[in-house]
Amino acid sequence: AKEAYLPENFTPVKQKPSKELKPMLGAVTLGLILFIAAVVAWCYYTVSLRKAERLKTELMDLRADGFVIRNQHGEVVFRLAFRSGSLDLESCSKEGEILSCTRSGRGPLNFFIQTVKPKDTVMCYRVRWEELAAGPAVEHTMFWEDAHWYGGSEMSTQHWPIRLAGYQEPVPYVTSDVYSFRDSFGGILERYWLSSKAAAIKINDSSHLRQLRHKYGISSFKFDAGETSYLPKQFSTFRPLSDPSIWSRRYTEMAIPFYELAEVRVGYQSQNISCFFRIIDRDSVWGYELGLKSLIPTVLTISMLGYPFISADMIGGNFFPNKTDGAVEIPDRELYVRWLELSAFMPSMQFSIPPWLYDKEVVEIAQKFTELHESLVAPLLLELAGEVTDTGDPIIRPIWWISPRDEATHRIDSQFLIGDTLMVAPVLEMGKQERDVYLPAGKWRSYKGELFEKTPVLLTDYPVDLDEVAYFLWVS
Incomplete structure (x- = not known):
């Protein structure tokens, strides 16, 4: 072993740092300072962002209860209110063009709004609201002025594959x-x-749609939409349209190969298309403003315009929104029954709201009038359908059709004829089990077997129970 001894007065000499290391140490120190400053700034921004009552990105303001989008002039062009729940803004953060949130008042969710600029003059926002818990529905209320909304909601309640007896297994x-x-x-x-x-x-x-129908066992197609309002303000088509309404006509012409069971909801000079034409949506109310009382005048108008095969829309009116007083989820029971009875005398019956959502009596009434439609109404409709192309006469006719000189018949909008031999007078008033019925000249037999020969006559307060419709057959 070797040992080294140093004198007591020996002082070690400090080695001075190289001049080349000084700039490097300064850069490292400056970098650490900038990094710490960036972290502090980001934390401050995040805290202030979460504490804010609204979050702003580009021309959009996000709040807990919805968001608004403004144009370059500051005017609101789109507004959406969250009906599913309120966002927890403390869970929101922004990264690049995406503003995302992870919680609402009901629990965790996946929500984001992405700003997209396809052009300098166009601003788009991609919106996604995804509930992470099973069960709750996603509902929003929207208003837009000079803005456009694309897409819609999706709900998943059953996993693929879905197998139905007699049908080919579908593709997702x-x-x-x-x-x-x-x-x-x-x-x-x-x-x-x-x-x-x-x-x-x-x-x-x-x-072709026929190939799709054959391959997947599809009964037919419902050609929804097609109104000219679906065209943007400035549009260009492959073939120029002298009148935007031609767009609707071309749309309905797609249904011609499926005339035997197809449905459309728009028409413009389309009387040559033998499809079911559905009237505009009705609301679950009794009155004339898109309610039950508006059905007969609307059907008569469309019939006189040359559209014989009419779908009177869903029985009971629109499920959403429900405007019936006292109803929570489904239309009023009495309203539904009276609507069902009227629909039984139309060319088609549409059960979007099934009768078993009510009670046993409603189910029995639905069965009764479905059978009546099959046994009494349908054979007459088929007979008249064969005459339409020869005469052009409507299938559903106003009362004055068989008595044009009787002024009283021109004022009736709550009765109608199927052909010339079957007259229908449904109850259209809430709480009523009677109604006035006008019988024009002729011999008529009621559904109860009563014979009326002294006509024309007004039957006042003619009794009609809840499970009945007053109808009369012309006796030759």
Whole structure:
């Protein structure tokens, strides 16, 4: 072992740092300071962001109860109110063009708004609200002025595959970017730009609807929409349209190959198309303003315009929104029954709200009038349908059709004829089990067997129970 001894007065010499290391140490120190400052600034921004009553990104203001979008002039062009619940703004953060939140008043969720600028003059927002708990529905109330909304909500209550007896097992419906899987869906997919990164389905000429119906066992198609209001203010079509209403006509012409069971809801000079034309949605109310009383005048008007096959829309009126006093989830019971009875004398009956949501009596009434439609109304409708192309006469006719010189018949909007031989007078008033019935000249037999020969006559307070409709057959 070797030992080294140093004198007592020995002082070690400090080695001076190299001049080349000084700039490096300064840069490291400055970097640490900037990093700490950035962290502090971000924390301060995040805290202030979470404590704010609203979050702002571009031209949009996000609040706990919804958001508004303004144009360059500060005017509100779109407003959406959250009916599903309020956002917890403390769970919100912004990263790049995406503003996201992870909680609402009901629990965890996945919510984000992404700002997209396809052009300098166009601002788009991609909105997503996804509930992470099973059960709760997503509901929003929207208002827009000079703005456009694309897309809609999706609800998942059953996992694929869904197997139905007698039908081919279906393929999951396309809901997002499936361009990379287009071979799985055949030739029906063609991607195109729609102001965002979303995907849409376009039916190519190579995939006819008849082929789809045959392959998947589809009974027929409902050609919804088609109004000219679906066109933007400035539009361009492959073939110029001298009148925007021609757009609606071309739309309905797609249904011609499926005339035997197809339904459309718009028409413009489309009397040659023998499809069911559905009237505009009705509300679950009794009155004339899109209520039960508006059905007969509307059907008569459309009939006189040359559309014989009419769908009177869903029995009971619109399920959403429900405007019936006292009803919570379904239309008023009495209103539903009277609506059902009237629909039994129309060319078609649409049960969007099933009768078993009420009680046993309503189910029995529904069965009774469904059978009456099949046994009495349908054979007469089929007979008249064969005459439509020859005479052009409507199937559903006003009372004055058989008595044009009787002034009283021109004022009746609560009765109608099926052909010339069956007259219907449904009850359209709440709480009523009687009504006035006008019988024009002729010999009539009631559904109760009563014979009326001294006509014309006004039957005042004619009794009609809840499970009845007053109808009369012309006796030759």
